[in-house]
Amino acid sequence: MKPAPFDYYRPATVEDALAALGTSETAKVLAGGQSLIPAMNFRLSQPDLLVDIGGVEGFDRLEVGPSGVMIGASVTQSRVMASDEVANTVPGLRRALHHVAHLQIRNRGTICGSIAHADPAAELPALAIACGATLFLQGPAGERTVDAGDFFLGPFWTELGEGELITGVHFPSEPADTVTFLDELAWRSGDFAITGLAGALATRGGSVSGARMVSFGVSGAPRRMTGAEQAVLGFSAGDDGSAVYGAAYDDGADAVDDVHATAEYRREALGALAVRSVRAALATNGNGTGV
Ligand SMILES: Cc1cc2nc3c(=O)[nH]c(=O)nc-3n(C[C@H](O)[C@H](O)[C@H](O)COP(=O)(O)OP(=O)(O)OC[C@H]3O[C@@H](n4cnc5c(N)ncnc54)[C@H](O)[C@@H]3O)c2cc1C
Incomplete structure (x- = not known):
């Protein structure tokens, strides 16, 4: 065509x-x-x-500082993935990008383009919400910032107004007590997720003390999993995970049926992914490769 x-x-x-x-x-x-x-x-x-x-001048900026990582609109996914400085500051970015498409696509595809495109099965929108990222927009009415959590409105539908573009995205530094993770179920490596989960878990004394969990590929847009976020508090390595499974299953109540999977399959997968990824996050070695 x-x-x-x-x-x-x-x-x-x-x-x-x-x-x-x-x-x-x-x-x-x-x-x-x-x-x-x-x-x-x-x-x-x-x-x-x-x-x-x-x-566009300035859109190629990739700046790492104490507050986090600033990624301009033309910065490719491969460039972000290759940066050890980025991986040390926001480890979740490299972890998530391992799941995004293939090398050749990441060599051209941008972080901001994926966020603007807002495919409901894409990894980066969910990660941006889990990390508390901020989007920088510029349009005919001037400049504004939008929290990633308020940006995604539905399938391929965002807060972007007519003639407005994303000039950059800021991911805050991962706090010392926090592990950011992303896990997904896809038929083949590099495919879009059938069900996925991005999250940031704070831990204290070997158990979970705070959580932000976001599903993707389940419904029309990435969604905060408010039930699982509550159920996971206090979770430690020895827990059987049934409460987290049940809450994550309930969080998937608006899962969609399509040619790839039924809604029921997606909800069960979301429950299983929640338990698996929380366990892995607790066990992570913290060097960017553990989850
Ligand atoms: C075979 C294949 C497999 C893939 N697998 C995955 C996958 O597993 N996971 C995944 O997440 N993605 C996947 N992708 C998509 C890939 O990650 C894209 O790179 C990404 O979705 C879009 O980024 P881009 O820079 O190429 O944007 P483009 O394709 O150039 O643009 C996408 C849309 O966003 C708009 N846009 C782009 N940048 C901006 C901006 N700065 N401001 C406002 N609007 C903007 C464009 O107008 C367009 O509507 C796959 C792609 C292919 C071809």
Whole structure:
């Protein structure tokens, strides 16, 4: 399949990018193109103008500081995954990226593009919520920030307004007592998840003292698992996990049926993943490879 005809523009500044996006109702941002171009080839998306943000000044910044990691809009998934500095500051990013597609796709695909695309089965939106990330947006009305937890509204639907783009995302440093994890069930390595779970667990004295858990691939958008977050408090290595399983199963109440799996299968998988990943998080060696 070939895409419908379109114009292409590669601006050098964010102002030029926004001006170009404002010239057409169907104009689209082109980042890595790993989701947009296949959608155009299938004619699911027919923009008349692509605004390639790969050359926008400042969008290639990848900054690691005491408060966390700032990732500009054109930074690829591979670049983030390769950085030991990033892995030491936000270990969950490298852990999650191991599950995202394949090397060739990660070499082009961007962190911000995956977040903007908001595929309900994608890993990075769920991780962003679990980590408490902040999105930096810029559009015709100016700049604003949005918590990742408020950004995802439904399948491929976000808080992004008309002509607005993500300029960067900030992931806060992982606190010393916290382990961030991501686990999923997929038919093959690199496939989108049938059911997945991202989380951040705080531990004290060998048991869980705080939790943020987010499902993905289960319903129309990544969702906080408020029942499991309560049930996991006090969990330690010897627990049988039945309470966490039951609460996670209940958190999947709006699971969808589709060609990949039934809703019931997804709920059971979410329960099993919750127990497995909490156990693994408690046992992690804390060097970025344990979960
Ligand atoms: C075979 C294959 C397997 C894959 N497997 C997985 C997987 O397992 N897990 C997973 O999460 N992803 C997977 N992906 C998708 C991949 O991660 C993409 O790279 C990612 O979803 C989109 O990033 P991108 O930079 O390529 O964005 P693009 O494809 O360029 O853009 C995607 C959408 O987001 C918009 N957009 C992009 N950047 C911005 C921005 N800064 N501001 C506003 N809007 C923006 C675009 O307009 C477009 O609508 C897979 C892709 C392929 C082809």
